[in-house]
Amino acid sequence: GRVAWDGLVVDVTDLKNHEIRLEESQKIARLGNWNYDVATGQIKWSKQLFRLFGRDPAQAEPTYLENLQLYHPEDAAKLHQAVEQALATGES
Incomplete structure (x- = not known):
């Protein structure tokens, strides 16, 4: 997904994917x-x-x-x- 702000476009797809992987890893490892x-x-x-x-x-x-x-x-x-x-x- 892309987020536009004051004419600036930033692709946040990688960030969201990293957050999802971190959450999944924490769940498996029982960490937070x-x-x-x-x-x-x-x-x-x-x-x-x-x-x-x-x-x-x-x-x-x-x-x-x-x-x-x-x-x-x-x-x-x-x-x-x-x-x-x-x-x-x-x-x-």
Whole structure:
């Protein structure tokens, strides 16, 4: 499919195909992923992550702090420390 915006045409077919393959791979491997937009504070979960945690995808994703509570406390502390370091240094 193509998306037009202000006279610019971009073919997003490959991107959509990659997303479909990623979703299928996550389902087979029983993995999920989430992205954290530090500018807005929003978390975006993959469909598979909703399945793994038994949450309804129609519900909103958890907040960053709610997301951390889903992890073992030691892992949540490591994850939070990594996020804080990335925010402080600008590194991923």
